[in-house]
Amino acid sequence: MKLRKSTTLAGFKSLKGNILQGRTGSKIKLREKKLGDVRNDYRWQSDAELAKLDAAPTLIMPFSIYLLDYATEIHRPKFNKYPLAVETLEGRHIGNCTCYDIDEKKYEAQLGIIIGDRDYWDKGYGADAVSTMVDHVFLTTSLHRLYLKTLESNLRAQKCFQKCGFTPCGDLNRNGNHFLLMELKREQWEKERNTS
Numbered sequence: 001m002k003l004r005k006s007t008t009l010a011g012f013k014s015l016k017g018n019i020l021q022g023r024t025g026s027k028i029k030l031r032e033k034k035l036g037d038v039r040n041d042y043r044w045q046s047d048a049e050l051a052k053l054d055a056a057p058t059l060i061m062p063f064s065i066y067l068l069d070y071a072t073e074i075h076r077p078k079f080n081k082y083p084l085a086v087e088t089l090e091g092r093h094i095g096n097c098t099c100y101d102i103d104e105k106k107y108e109a110q111l112g113i114i115i116g117d118r119d120y121w122d123k124g125y126g127a128d129a130v131s132t133m134v135d136h137v138f139l140t141t142s143l144h145r146l147y148l149k150t151l152e153s154n155l156r157a158q159k160c161f162q163k164c165g166f167t168p169c170g171d172l173n174r175n176g177n178h179f180l181l182m183e184l185k186r187e188q189w190e191k192e193r194n195t196s
Contacts, residue, residue, distance in 0.1 A: 012082045012099070012102065012140075012141055013140070014032065015031065015032050015084075017032070018031075019031050020084070020132055020133075020136050021132065022128050022129075022131055022132035022135070023131070023132075023135070026089075026128055026132065027088065027089065027123075027124060027125050027128045028086050028087060028088060028089070028094075028125055028128045028129050028132065029087050029088075029089060029132075030084040030085065030086060030087075030097060030129065030132055030133060030136070031084060031085050031087060032084060032085070033074060033083050033084065033085050033096070034074065034085070035070070035071060035074055036093075037085055037093055037096075038066070038067055038070045038071075040093050040116060040117075041070065041096070041116075042059070042063055042066050042067075042070075043116070044095075044114060044116030045058075045059035045066075046058060046059045046060070047116070050114065050116060053151070053154060053157075054114065055151055055174075055175070055177045055179070078100075079102075080100060080101060080102040080103075081098065081099070081100040081102070082098060082099040082100070082102065082109075083096060083097075083098040083100075084096065084097050084098065084133065086113075086115065086125070086129045088120070088125075092117070093117075094115055094116065094117040094119075094120045094125060095113065095114050095115040095116050095117065095120070095125070095126070095129065096113070096114055096116075097111070097112070097113045097129045097130065097132075097133045098111070098112045098113070099111055099133065099137060099146070100112065102143075104142075106145075107142060107143050107144040107145065108143060108144065108145040108146065108147060109137070109143055109145075109146060109147075110146075110147055110148060110149075111130070111133065111134075111146050111147070111148045112148065113126055113129055113130055113133075115129070121156075122156065126157075126160045127160045127163045127164055130160065130161065130164040131164050134146060134164060134165070134184060134189060135193075138186050138189050138190070143186070144185060144186045145183055145184070145185050145186070146166075146183065146184050147169070147181060147182065147183040147184075148161065148166065148181070148182050148183075149172055149179040149180065149181050149182075150179060150180055150182065151177060151178070151179060151180075152171070152178045152179060152180050153178075158180060158182070161182050162182075164184070165184045165188060165189060165192055166182040166183060166184045167182060167183065167184070167188075168180055168181065168182055169181050169182060169183045
């Protein structure tokens with residue numbers, strides 16, 4: 001996956017086929033997205049329950065059109081988006097973890113995650129993926145802040161993000177949904193990393 005020049009200023013670069021694995025005891029690995037992920041991603045975005053958890057509309061476009069859009073994005077990624085697939089250690093694709101809205105002037109990006117495979121819910125896979133992405137961002141880029149939004153009613157997601165060091169920093173009402181905003185700053189990440 002080639003990233004355009006503007007993302008290299010923040011430090012986001014292609015993994016060039018490498019895999020990111022978390023700290024000791026990690027349950028997951030992160031890798032670049034590939035065309036083979038399309039069926040899982042389509043299924044997850046077409047799932048009404050998953051869409052509701054993400055406050056997104058349920059995907060209704062035909063698979064053939066989705067596939068064309070997906071292939072285009074894989075081969076020509078957006079300059080302000082860094083999507084990675086979440087896999088088990090055995091190589092099963094169970095979700096995605098993405099940094100997007102990368103802002104080089106503010107040195108920040110928004111983080112998003114989905115564990116689409118319900119067999120891996122409430123078992124620490126999401127927290128492991130978020131922690132691995134956070135470590136990668138702060139170790140390899142110039143970003144100072146990661147932030148996210150989660151539905152106020154999604155207590156499972158909030159617990160996951162708090163476990164990874166994110167703290168509430170506000171709220172947001174959009175399209176009839178109430179979101180909790182959370183952030184993790186580099187200084188806090190460094191402090192927690194040095195004490196663990």
